[in-house]
Amino acid sequence: MKKPAFICSIITSLTLVISSVIIIVNTDYINRSKAMPVYMITEIGDLRETLPTKGVVIPANLYSIYYDRMLGSIKEVKVKEGSAVSNGDALIEYNTTHIDDEISSLEQQLDRLTILSSKLEDDIADLEQEQLDTSVDLEDQTIAQNDKIISSQIREKEYQKQDIDMQIDQIDQKIKQLESVKENYVVKSKMDGIVTKVNPFTQSEKEPIVSIESNQPYLIEGKLSENDIIKVQEGQKAIVSAAVLPRQKNEGLVKELKMTPIGKPSVEEKESFYPFLIEMAGAVDNWRHGYHVNVDIVLEERNDVVVVPDNVIQQKDDKSYAYVLRNGILEKRKIQLGMKINHRQEVAEGLLEGERIISKPSEELRDKMGITMPINELYLKKESIESFTNDQTIRLLLKGLFD
Amino acid sequence: MHQVRLIEGTFQPSTHFVELKQTEQVNGLSLKIAVIVGLSVLASAVGAYLGVGTEEIMISMDAVKREKLEFAKLIFGIGEVISGLFSPLFIMFFFSFFFWPLFGRVSFKKIISIQLYPAFLYTVEKLLNVPLFLLLGIGKESSPFGLGVLTQLITDQTYLVNLFSQITIFQVWSACLQVIAFRKMSDKPMSLIVLIVIFTHIIYMLLVTTSVTLIQDLGISL
Numbered sequence: 001m002k003k004p005a006f007i008c009s010i011i012t013s014l015t016l017v018i019s020s021v022i023i024i025v026n027t028d029y030i031n032r033s034k035a036m037p038v039y040m041i042t043e044i045g046d047l048r049e050t051l052p053t054k055g056v057v058i059p060a061n062l063y064s065i066y067y068d069r070m071l072g073s074i075k076e077v078k079v080k081e082g083s084a085v086s087n088g089d090a091l092i093e094y095n096t097t098h099i100d101d102e103i104s105s106l107e108q109q110l111d112r113l114t115i116l117s118s119k120l121e122d123d124i125a126d127l128e129q130e131q132l133d134t135s136v137d138l139e140d141q142t143i144a145q146n147d148k149i150i151s152s153q154i155r156e157k158e159y160q161k162q163d164i165d166m167q168i169d170q171i172d173q174k175i176k177q178l179e180s181v182k183e184n185y186v187v188k189s190k191m192d193g194i195v196t197k198v199n200p201f202t203q204s205e206k207e208p209i210v211s212i213e214s215n216q217p218y219l220i221e222g223k224l225s226e227n228d229i230i231k232v233q234e235g236q237k238a239i240v241s242a243a244v245l246p247r248q249k250n251e252g253l254v255k256e257l258k259m260t261p262i263g264k265p266s267v268e269e270k271e272s273f274y275p276f277l278i279e280m281a282g283a284v285d286n287w288r289h290g291y292h293v294n295v296d297i298v299l300e301e302r303n304d305v306v307v308v309p310d311n312v313i314q315q316k317d318d319k320s321y322a323y324v325l326r327n328g329i330l331e332k333r334k335i336q337l338g339m340k341i342n343h344r345q346e347v348a349e350g351l352l353e354g355e356r357i358i359s360k361p362s363e364e365l366r367d368k369m370g371i372t373m374p375i376n377e378l379y380l381k382k383e384s385i386e387s388f389t390n391d392q393t394i395r396l397l398l399k400g401l402f403d
Numbered sequence: 404m405h406q407v408r409l410i411e412g413t414f415q416p417s418t419h420f421v422e423l424k425q426t427e428q429v430n431g432l433s434l435k436i437a438v439i440v441g442l443s444v445l446a447s448a449v450g451a452y453l454g455v456g457t458e459e460i461m462i463s464m465d466a467v468k469r470e471k472l473e474f475a476k477l478i479f480g481i482g483e484v485i486s487g488l489f490s491p492l493f494i495m496f497f498f499s500f501f502f503w504p505l506f507g508r509v510s511f512k513k514i515i516s517i518q519l520y521p522a523f524l525y526t527v528e529k530l531l532n533v534p535l536f537l538l539l540g541i542g543k544e545s546s547p548f549g550l551g552v553l554t555q556l557i558t559d560q561t562y563l564v565n566l567f568s569q570i571t572i573f574q575v576w577s578a579c580l581q582v583i584a585f586r587k588m589s590d591k592p593m594s595l596i597v598l599i600v601i602f603t604h605i606i607y608m609l610l611v612t613t614s615v616t617l618i619q620d621l622g623i624s625l
Contacts, residue, residue, distance in 0.1 A: 009576075013548075013572045016547070016548070016550075016553075016572065017547045017548060017572070018547075019552075019553075020545075020546075020547035020548075020549075020552040020553070021539070021547050023552050023553075023556065024539050024541060024545060024547065024552060025539070029552075029555050029556055030541060030545045030552060030555055031541075031542070031545070032539065032540040032541055032545075033458045033540040033541075033542075034540050035453070035454070035455070035536075035537040035538075035540055036453070036454075036537070325464075326465060327462050327463075327464065327465050327466070328458065328460075328461030328462040328463065328464045328465075329462065364540075369540070370458035370459075370461065370462070371458065371461050372453070372454040372455060372456070372457045372458055372461060372537075372540075373454045373457070373461065374452055374453045374454050375451070375452055375454060375473055375476045375477055375480060376469075376473050377473075379469045379470045379472075379473040379474075380470070380473050380474060380477060381470050381474070384470045384471055384473075384474035385474065387468075387470075387471050387474075388471075388474070388475070388478070388625075392475075392623070392624070392625065393478055395621055395622075395623050396460075396475055396478040396479045396482065396623060397478060397479075397481065397482040397485070398482065398618050398621060399456075399459070399479055399482060399618060399621065399623060400451070400456075400478070400479040400480060400481060400482020400483040400484075400485070400486065401482040401483070401485055401486045401618075402486070402614055402615050402618040402619075403455075403456040403479075403482070403483055403486070403542075403543070
């Protein structure tokens with residue numbers, strides 16, 4: 001081929017190819033599809049805007065039992081330092097010798113009176129038998145006289161017995177009363193916790209005999225800068241994990257935000273710090289007082305909302321769009337955005353759970369664009385051929401043949 | 404003895420076809436046909452695996468099970484591979500049977516040797532089309548090597564678009580090679596050779612366009 005003709009051919013060909021590509025890429029005249037789009041399925045999730053900070057585990061309550069002079073001397077302290085105690089467990093027992101002596105004396109009285117009462121009961125029974133026996137052998141007049149005498153004796157014995165029974169009841173009640181007073185001499189724990197201090201020899205009412213720290217629920221104590229504390233409110237949720245148990249996340253609530261700064265505020269300092277307290281929602285068995293924890297205070301939260309990565313969203317003219325793949329066709333859908341945290345975007349309106357959306361949609365995507373995808377051999381099963389009619393198979397073959 | 408050299412024949416047809424005219428025996432024909440068919444099948448298989456042209460099947464993606472959808476793409480792909488296998492042979496024999504009676508003094512084997520070059524160019528076009536179609540998301544009718552894109556600016560008539568999309572750089576190149584080959588190898592006047600080649604190509608284009616258009620209208624319901 002001659003050189004000028006060859007050059008002309010090359011130029012013409014290049015012009016055709018380049019102009020065609022420009023038309024294809026930049027205009028909507030040409031029907032295009034998207035090959036191998038990467039898509040994902042929309043999911044329902046939670047979004048949280050959190051303020052990360054640190055804290056330490058402290059007991060919710062510290063309670064001490066002091067020496068009570070009214071109860072006398074201490075007989076026994078029933079717990080040791082470090083013991084775990086439950087609500088209702090006996091902690092201290094005071095001496096109750098004087099009560100025990102009194103109860104013993106009353107019990108002796110009770111025994112005597114019980115014997116007496118029993119004797120009287122026997123006497124009454126004997127008199128009643130005698131009354132019956134005399135009625136058989138004697139004359140009517142004599143019977144009436146005897147009966148009168150015996151009846152009078154029985155009544156007298158019954159009065160005596162009633163009196164003794166009343167005394168028995170009174171002593172019984174007294175013993176019960178003393179027993180209940182005796183219970184007051186055993187001091188019991190009013191909460192679950194750990195015994196932190198035991199001093200059985202104290203005689204001063206100002207010194208505790210036993211101190212207990214409640215272990216459940218724990219409190220978290222921490223500090224926030226003035227820039228952070230302004231964002232936090234009491235009652236906000238917090239996610240807490242101990243530094244030594246980072247995978248175990250526990251929930252709590254901001255219980256208290258103290259208004260007084262830690263230390264003396266100074267102009268030289270960049271910012272002041274304020275203490276806060278978080279109350280754990282439930283028991284955390286494997287935590288200990290003093291553990292260091294990582295705290296995420298939840299400033300804003302959206303639960304059960306459609307959440308997508310922010311790279312699926314296309315922005316145009318201050319409007320947001322996502323490409324939804326339905327029936328093999330791309331649908332450019334306008335969406336309303338909500339909260340966004342760390343590249344995770346809430347879609348308030350426009351997308352439902354389980355829809356296919358295109359990841360990283362490029363500018364070349366158009367509404368109603370078809371798609372093609374490579375054959376996924378994992379889904380190719382021999383038995384699938386049975387689901388095709390001959391007509392369908394022939395049509396597919398012909399389409400492939402003349403594509 | 405003449406050795407078929409596809410690249411040389413494609414770029415320096417004048418010298419090459421003079422050699423072909425002078426020779427008694429043509430060597431390496433079967434091997435070259437096998438190479439062309441092999442490349443064509445490879446291009447078709449790659450295109451089929453990547454799902455080129457499966458837009459219509461993908462419309463059923465929400466209606467049928469994934470297994471059926473993938474199998475449908477496989478059947479479609481088998482069709483494409485069969486097409487890849489037979490289309491270079493079809494091009495060679497279609498033109499050869501047309502030219503053989505018209506150029507009686509040129510042996511059939513030599514005519515087949517000449518048609519090897521259009522078949523080779525067709526295969527090259529096919530190999531270039533696979534990445535282009537994937538990249539641009541287009542079909543055959545919108546190949547940038549043809550007039551299909553420009554035709555779509557003027558009309559959306561499917562038949563016309565399909566017809567003009569057949570006119571590609573590679574087809575024109577093939578026609579030129581055929582004209583040069585027969586100019587060197589026969590004693591027919593240039594104008595007649597050009598006429599015969601253009602006429603044959605028009606017949607070929609009409610045949611392919613009609614088949615393609617008819618098959619395009621064939622619906623797939625999975």
